[in-house]
Structure formats: C-alpha cells, structure tokens
Amino acid sequence: xTGMKRAVGIDIGGTKTAIGAVDVSGRIVARTSFPxxxxxxxxxxxxxxxxGIDRTLCEAGWSRRDLAGxxxxxxxxxxxxxxxxxxxYTLPTWNNCDIVSPLRAALGMPVFLENDADAAxxxxxxxxxxxxxxxxxxxxxxxxxxxxxxVNGRIYRGCRGEHPEMGHIPVEEGGPDCYCGRRxxxxxxxxxxxxxxxxxxxxxxxxxxxxxxxAQGNTAARQVIDRALRATAIAAWTILHTFxxxxxxxxxxxxxxxYELFAAPFRESVAAATMVPQSHxxxxxxxxxxxxxxxxxAALVFSDRSDRSV
Amino acid sequence: xTGMKRAVGIDIGGTKTAIGAVDVSGRIVARTSFPxxxxxxxxxxxxxxxxGIDRTLCEAGWSRRDLAGxxxxxxxxxxxxxxxxxxxYTLPTWNNCDIVSPLRAALGMPVFLENDADAAxxxxxxxxxxxxxxxxxxxxxxxxxxxxxxVNGRIYRGCRGEHPEMGHIPVEEGGPDCYCGRRxxxxxxxxxxxxxxxxxxxxxxxxxxxxxxxAQGNTAARQVIDRALRATAIAAWTILHTFxxxxxxxxxxxxxxxYELFAAPFRESVAAATMVPQSHxxxxxxxxxxxxxxxxxAALVFSDRSDRSV
Numbered sequence: 001x002t003g004m005k006r007a008v009g010i011d012i013g014g015t016k017t018a019i020g021a022v023d024v025s026g027r028i029v030a031r032t033s034f035p036x037x038x039x040x041x042x043x044x045x046x047x048x049x050x051x052g053i054d055r056t057l058c059e060a061g062w063s064r065r066d067l068a069g070x071x072x073x074x075x076x077x078x079x080x081x082x083x084x085x086x087x088x089y090t091l092p093t094w095n096n097c098d099i100v101s102p103l104r105a106a107l108g109m110p111v112f113l114e115n116d117a118d119a120a121x122x123x124x125x126x127x128x129x130x131x132x133x134x135x136x137x138x139x140x141x142x143x144x145x146x147x148x149x150x151v152n153g154r155i156y157r158g159c160r161g162e163h164p165e166m167g168h169i170p171v172e173e174g175g176p177d178c179y180c181g182r183r184x185x186x187x188x189x190x191x192x193x194x195x196x197x198x199x200x201x202x203x204x205x206x207x208x209x210x211x212x213x214x215a216q217g218n219t220a221a222r223q224v225i226d227r228a229l230r231a232t233a234i235a236a237w238t239i240l241h242t243f244x245x246x247x248x249x250x251x252x253x254x255x256x257x258x259y260e261l262f263a264a265p266f267r268e269s270v271a272a273a274t275m276v277p278q279s280h281x282x283x284x285x286x287x288x289x290x291x292x293x294x295x296x297x298a299a300l301v302f303s304d305r306s307d308r309s310v
Numbered sequence: 311x312t313g314m315k316r317a318v319g320i321d322i323g324g325t326k327t328a329i330g331a332v333d334v335s336g337r338i339v340a341r342t343s344f345p346x347x348x349x350x351x352x353x354x355x356x357x358x359x360x361x362g363i364d365r366t367l368c369e370a371g372w373s374r375r376d377l378a379g380x381x382x383x384x385x386x387x388x389x390x391x392x393x394x395x396x397x398x399y400t401l402p403t404w405n406n407c408d409i410v411s412p413l414r415a416a417l418g419m420p421v422f423l424e425n426d427a428d429a430a431x432x433x434x435x436x437x438x439x440x441x442x443x444x445x446x447x448x449x450x451x452x453x454x455x456x457x458x459x460x461v462n463g464r465i466y467r468g469c470r471g472e473h474p475e476m477g478h479i480p481v482e483e484g485g486p487d488c489y490c491g492r493r494x495x496x497x498x499x500x501x502x503x504x505x506x507x508x509x510x511x512x513x514x515x516x517x518x519x520x521x522x523x524x525a526q527g528n529t530a531a532r533q534v535i536d537r538a539l540r541a542t543a544i545a546a547w548t549i550l551h552t553f554x555x556x557x558x559x560x561x562x563x564x565x566x567x568x569y570e571l572f573a574a575p576f577r578e579s580v581a582a583a584t585m586v587p588q589s590h591x592x593x594x595x596x597x598x599x600x601x602x603x604x605x606x607x608a609a610l611v612f613s614d615r616s617d618r619s620v
Contacts, residue, residue, distance in 0.1 A: 135469055151461065158554020159445055160587040168551040168585060170544045173483065181582040182547060234480045237492060241478040242552045244468020272491040275478060277470040 006066045008053055009298030011116065012036060012074040014090035017045070019052040020291075021060035022298035026127025028291060030060035038091040045094075046102055053107070069110035070103055071300035073119030073293040081161060083113050112300035115163055116293050118155045120251060120286075121148035123296030126303075128287040130247050137245040138286070139166070139235075140252035141262060145187040149243055156243075167191070169238050171231040186235040190228040192254050198224040211258060225261070233265035240269055240276050251286030259285045316376045318363055319608030321426070322346060322384040324400035327355070329362040330601075331370035332608035336437025338601060340370035348401040355404075356412055363417070379420035380413055381610035383429030383603040391471060393423050422610035425473055426603050428465045430561060430596075431458035433606030436613075438597035440557045447555040448596070449476070449545075450562035451572060455497040459553055466553075477501070479548050481541040496545040500538035502564050508534040521568060535571070543575035550583050550591070561596030569595045 005024040010017065018033040032055050034048055053070070057063060078085045083100025085091065103111045114122065121130075121138040130136045134153045140146035145167035149156035157163055167187030168180045175184025176194065188194050192207040199210035202220035213221035239248065248266055255262050266283045270276070288295055315334040320327065328343040342365050344358055363380070367373060388395050393410025395401065413421045424432070431440075431448040440446045444463045450456035455477035459466035467473055477497030478490045485494025486504065498504050502517040509520035512530035523531035549558065558576055565572050576593045580586070598605055 151466070156461070158586075159556040159590050162554050162587055164554060165551045165585045168547070168583075170547050171480075179584075180551075181584045237478070237480050238548055238552070241475045241490075242548070244472050244474060246469040273478075274489075274491045275475045276468075277472055280469050 004068050004302075006062055007068050007298040007301035008056065008070045009294040009296070009301075010049060010053075010070065010072045011119070011293040011297055012072065012085075012091075013116070014038070014075060017049065017052070018294055019049070019056045020294045020298065021056045021062055022295055024302055026123070026295050026299070028294060029062075030056050031294070032056050032059070036091070038094055040093075042094050042097040046099070049103070050106055064107060064109075067107075067109055069112065069301035070107060071112045071114070071119070071297035072099055072103075073114050073116045073297040074099070076115040076117070076163070078113055078115050079161065080113050080115070083111070085113070110301065112297075114155070114297065114300055115148075117146035117148040118163060119296035119300070120146075120288075120292035121150055121249070121296065122155065122299045123288050123292035123294070124249050124251070124286055125150055125153075125296075126299035127295050128249075128292060129284040130249050133247045135243070135245045136247045136249060137166075137239050137243055138249040138251060139239075139255070140286075141191070141250065141254035142252035143192045145191045146252070149245070151243075164243075166235065166239065169235045171234040172227075175231075186231050189231040190235075195224055195228055195254075198227070207254065229261065229265050232262055233269055236266045236269040237273065240273050240281070244276055246280055246282070248281070248283050249286050250283065251289075251292065255285070256289065314378050314612075316372055317378050317608040317611035318366065318380045319604040319606070319611075320359060320363075320380065320382045321429070321603035321607055322382065322395075322401070323426070323603075324348070324385060327359065327362070328604050329359070329366045330604040330608065331366045331372055332605055334612055336433070336605050336609070338604060339372075340366050341604070342366050342369070346401070348404055350403075352404050352407040356409070359413070360416055374417060374419075377417075377419055379422065379611035380417060381422045381424070381429070381607035382409055382413075383424050383426045383607040384409070386425040386427070386473070388423055388425050389471065390423050390425070393421070395423070420611065422607075424465070424607065424610055425458070427456040427458040428473060429606035429610070430456075430598075430602035431460055431559070431606065432465065432609045433598050433602035433604070434559050434561070434596055435460055435463075435606075436609035437605050438559075438602060439594040440559050443557045445553070445555045446557045446559060447476075447549050447553055448559040448561060449549075449565070450596075451501070451560065451564035452562035453502045455501045456562070459555070461553075474553075476545065476549065479545045481544040482537075496541050499541040500545075505534055505538055505564075508537070517564065539571065539575050542572055543579055546576045546579040547583065550579055550586050554586055556590055556592070558591070558593050559596050560593065561599075561602065565595070566599065 009020045017036045020028040020031040086096045100111045124130045136150040138148045147166035168185045172184035176188040178185040178188035195207040210221045214225045319330045327346045330338040330341040396406045410421045434440045446460040448458045457476035478495045482494035486498040488495040488498035505517040514520045520531045524535045
C-alpha cells in the first residue's frame, strides 16, 4: 500500500497557489505553482488546481491511485467541517465556496481543508521544529500576526470552530487602532504592517527599512522595534499563562529575518515566569519556511489532527 | 445499578473540608464538613475524610456499595495523574501526598483528584450555569483570581499537565508587582487582595470597604474599582481571542457580590470583538456558589472529563 504514504498538499495564497506531492516523511517530492487569481472565479481556480495535481503527480512519477488523499490549506475564514472557503478579504469572489466536495468527486479520495496558519503549524509539527510535540503555539510574524495552537496533537478550535486570534492580545493602552475593534493589539504594534506604518512617520519606507535603519543605530527606528519587542514580551507572557505550550514556534518572514530579536522576549518571559514549568518550555524557529503550509496540508491526510468538533 | 448514579464529592479547602453525597443530577443529598487542619498532618486528614464519607453516606441512606466512586477537589498544585497533593502554601505539611491510593484501597472504588478551580468549573458544567457547554472559561474572583478552562468537554491542561493561570495576563504597564515574576497582572489589579491593598492607601480596611465606599461615591474607592474593571476588560479581550469560549462563567465571592459590575466589561468586550462569533458567546454568573467544587468533584466520577494526558 503506497497509498497510505503519499499525499498531495495544496497551499492556496492570496497571490499564488502551490501544489506539492508529499511523502509520509514530509518530503516534497515534486511541486508546481500558479497565480491564484481569485477574482477570476472559483471554478477556474478549481480547474487549475485539478490540472496542477495531475502535473505534480506526473513529475513525481506517482499516479492518482497512489494517493491517500488531498489536503488544502487556505487563508481563513475557512470552515474545515463544511469544507468551505469564505474569504472576501484576500480571495475576492470566493464566498462560501465548497472546495472539498468537487475535489473529492473528481479524484475519489478523502479531501481535507484547513486554515493556512493551522496548516503551517501542522507542517512544523509533522516534519519541522515541533515534531513530536503535543502542545504547541505557532506565531507567524508577517504582514499580520497569525497564530495557531496544537493541543494534545490536534488543532485547537474555540466557539463555532474559530481558531485563536492572538494577534489581538491587548499589549498597549491607547496604542494604535486595530481592525478588530480595539486599540493597542499585539498585531497593531508588532506586525510587519504596523512596524512599516510606524516607520513611515520617520520617513522609512517599510518594515524592512525600519529594521535596517535600527541596525545602523537610527533612534526613531530603534524605538519602533523596541516597541514591537515590548509588545511581543507581553504577548509571550499571556501565551505562557493561557495555553501553556511546551513549544513556541516563531515563523513568518519577519521572525525568519530577525529570529534572535523576536525570540529574546519569549526566552526572557519563560525565564521569569515562575508559575509555569519553565524548564519544559522551548522556543524554536520555524524550520519549513514557506513550505510549512504545503507540508501541513499533506499532513492533514496522513493523520487527521484537525479537531472538527464545534 | 444505583452505583453508577451516586458519588461522593470531597472539597478540600485551606480552612475546611466538605464532603457531599451527590446524585447523578448534581444534587447534594447529604453533606458534612470539618476543619481541614492541614498542619496536623495528612494521615489525620485521611482518617477524618474516611469518617466523613461514612457519616455522609449514613445521613443520605446510602451505602459504600451504592457508589460509583469518589472525587476530590483540592487547591493546587495537585497532580491529577499521580493523585498527589503538593500545596505547601495553603495545606502545610501536605508535600507530595498521595490521596488517591489510600482512599481507593480503603473503599475499593475509583477515586479521582482535581485542582479546586477545575473542579468548580466541572460543577458548573455538570449542574450549573454552563450545563451542556463544551468550551467554557470560568474565572473566580476571590482573594486571588482563579481560572479554569473546559475544551470539548474536558479540562484544559498545558505543558506538564499544568492548568491555565489567566490571573497573570498582563493588564497594566508598570502596575503593581505580582508574585508570578511580572508587574501589572490581572490578579495584581483586580483580585480581592489587590483591591483591598489599593484601598488601604485610601484608609479603607479591605476590598469590601472599597466596594461599599465606591457605591457611596468615594472618589478614591471608585478609582480602585474602575482600575480593576479596566483590567478585567483587557483580560476579557485576551480570553476571547485565545480560548474563544462559548461561555464565560464568573464566580467567586467578589463576582457573586458585584456580578453586574464585573460582567459589564466582559459583555462590552464581546459586543466590540468583531473577530469572534459574538452572538454565540454568553457571559453568565456561577450558579452553584460554594457548592461548585463539591458537585464538580462528584462529576469527576460520573464522567471522567479531566484530561490526564501530559
């Protein structure tokens, strides 16, 4: 039975869609990608995905009947139970689109859907820096701040199946407005977008320019980064005393480029937090980079670790 | 089989121990209590507990063989998996004391141990204000601030089986020192002890005096309460965006006496939080009062909802 050892992972993004043939060790054997062009309609995207699956299988030297199933990761809101995507923000026109049923019908195999942040966490747990861990929080520092939580080996879901939004932990009284309805959220201070916005007030073009200027001693830039790191320390303390994970994985472009900077407030929080089992908590860098979502989508197939109860 | 419908719940406190004969509906049929006197030694306490169980059964008209088991709730640290209590703070001399094995040996039936905050939450879930809910956060406003979380019907545990300590959510930059290793924690601003300490600076004897003075328009007292409520609003926002519970239960002496005051910041947070399924989240008052721990301890027997995986 090779079938139980091979899967296809699909990572749908606002810009591009990546498809990979993934083996049970988490290795991507072959891959393809193409522009998502959500605005061109969901039906076209479905056709491209089916073509992409066949192209990837061909390149891998696998056939459809080798596959245990298909896993899909997609920017939320998605409903893993119903198999639907409803993300008018980054996938315009995809309103309550069922991606699971048509793929299942076309391919005759199990199809799983997961939020992209949760898929990335599953990837890191399956074949990356949190392998073998049961209780994991992953924080993705990118344009925004994404969070995902694994509890006893399964994706954590709250009320109505929604997943934690720890980018909205309040960290600063009277801080910048946040789209969530509050001010001074973690994301509103420490995300790439927030750092970029604060930098523009000091004539720095974007978050990359802020980090570069701070490294060269620019005071205004340093203040922006220090503020983001203070926010990170507060979020770290909160995460330690709420989910109490054994492992905290830092991913996303900003954490990748400035890992030591962002790991420090986490490490310092663990060292100072007397109420938690400090010596059993590890901070790590995400290992799979941009492939985490692809591998995690495939991992959905190998072991269904997505808690679907709502 | 009456056996599956009857249990004994034991609620060990720093001051007194309560024992109740509890039926499967959560009704306390008979009860007894006695001083815990932890300092007099664990063996004496065990003897008193065994006597108390028989006394309670006698009063209920039940016999030992009617029982499905015994549940024990106790102020932590406790280890539900090992069945041990290790709480030198409020139960002096009880250092790593195994309470489960001797009770099981003496009574020949299953015995379960749980942290008291978690037992109270199980009580409210089994027969109180969160009946039938799968995802619940309970916050106990008393001398300190206790928290417990139910996920998919089971007590949430983090790393090494520890339970969430949301009293240590940071809510105030540069706020009062907290014993946890940080400053400005929720508990350091909004607990009975914190309110009392802030009140003493204004010549008010304790938290009760602060609430009374605030109700009569005393400005200093109002400021203390307003500060506690601001802290509560931040903790509420954090809880909504981390655990995303469907129900938040407020218990403890202070929330009981001033429920509307403390429910307001939770309700306002739900109303403002656009990222969570607002209409599916309810704030409620704990219903069982001091009996929640007793009923919850018995509920451990009726359905083992304590997640023992670590």
